[in-house]
Amino acid sequence: MDTDRKIISLRFNQDQGCFSCCMESGVRIYNVEPLVEKCHYDIETVGSVAKCEMLYRTNLIALVSGGTRPMFSDNILLIFDDLVKKFILEITFPSSIQAVRMRKDKIIVALLTSIHVFSFPAPTQRLFSLETIRNPRGLLELSPLAAGEKQIIIFPGHKVGSVQILDLACTEMGMSSAPVWISAHKGELACLTFNQQATKIATASVQGTLIRVWDLATKTQLVELRRGSDPATIYCLNFSSNSEYLCCSSDKGTVHIFAVKDLWKNKRMLIPNTNIFGKYANSQWALANFTVPQECACICAFTENNSVIVGKTQKEISAKRNFFVIAACLDGTFHKYVFNQDGNCNRDGFDVFLDVYDDDENLL
Structure with a gap:
């Protein structure tokens, strides 16, 4: 190249x-x-x-x-x-x-063993810093502005495989509290993300076989989803805007789509004697997937299909609503699939985004 x-x-x-x-x-x-x-x-x-x-x-x-x-x-x-x-x-x-995250009033920066929080935009000054476990992957996420007044960050906790949760609003006001964390995996974390409402987080470890979804308020596990049986490097996790679905990309060249709300939609193994296989037999597998160039790192996400459905009630439209699932890869390719709630996933578009040119508009 x-x-x-x-x-x-x-x-x-x-x-x-x-x-x-x-x-x-x-x-x-x-x-x-x-x-x-x-x-x-x-x-x-x-x-x-x-x-x-x-x-x-x-x-x-x-x-x-x-x-x-x-x-x-x-x-x-x-x-x-x-x-x-x-x-x-x-x-x-x-x-x-290692990582930078921004909101309208703060900048959060992760170094290898520390996190620093700054006011923004002006005057920009450091509000506080904290020590962390070694974080070479730069795992740090900030609750989206769509979550209202919530300003929560999540990052690897001091215990291997744990997620530490910190409310920046409480820290800024000088309120001290014991560290809040979730023991998410036995191995090191590889990926984590918020939903848009900052009510759930999803996590994956370096093993890359399981994805776990957690309730942020109760710190309890909501569901365990199986990406596969062999180890993989998880590149990206993202919820749909309504938090009903989760997508995942890995170095296996497959983007997986899971149901997070209606769990019955996820696939399960048809094994007569589940005692032989234990938890594996009860695993929830993706209800849909599509492929991208194998071992080419990519990010994936949902975007809503806003096509007008004529002659349908709002309830019928909601039931039939489709999402686009997109994947942008480091080789410059852009993959777009239409995904409906029945689990059907079909290619809708393909581009080389490096060949897509400026529309002569500003970023705003």
Whole structure:
């Protein structure tokens, strides 16, 4: 592949309506539905970039340099303003930045063994820091703005396989409390995510065979879903906007779609004697799936199909509502499947998003 077309990382914005593409040649921002390039910044403007965090569809994005032609060190966080086409904020850390998350009033940065929370936009100052277990994957998620006033972060707890939950509002007000955590897996965490309402989280370990969904209020497990029987690297987990479904991508080249609300929709093994196979026989398998290039890292998400259904009641429309499930891959391919609640999943579109050009609009 041409070096200038080499993709370093991909990431959705908070509502999965856009995704950023970090490249050796700069950064590109794409709209998901319809697929169109919203803006791009070339290497002369931003250098090669390893990480990009959007703030919904605003003019502000957070960047961390990387790749072979970086403009800055990877321990410097940069905020770029699309309106003025320049960097407006720079924060230097003692070590490499593993992850960045943003909301309208805060920036959260994960280093290898610590997390730092800053006020934003101005005056930008550090509110507090905390020590963490080693976090080379940069696992850190922030509750979406769709969750109202909730401002919760989740990240790996000090016990291997656990998820620590921290309410930033309580910490900001000086309220102290014992650490809240969920013992999610026996092995190290590989992936975690919120639903849009920040009432549930989904987790996967480095084993990659099981995905667990947890109730955030009670800290109890809601369901255990089986991706497969052999180990895999989980790249991405995302809930649908109504929290009824969950999608998962891995290095096996398959995107899996699970039911989270109506669990009876998930597939199960038809084994007469379940005692021989134990919990495995009772596993809930994906109700639908589709394939992408194997061993090519990709991110996946749902976007609603807003097609008008004529002559149907609202209840009938809800029952028949379809989702698009999309996957954007590091090889530059974009896969779009239409998924209905019966579990049918059919290809609706395919593109090479690197060949999709600017629509001459601003990011806003």
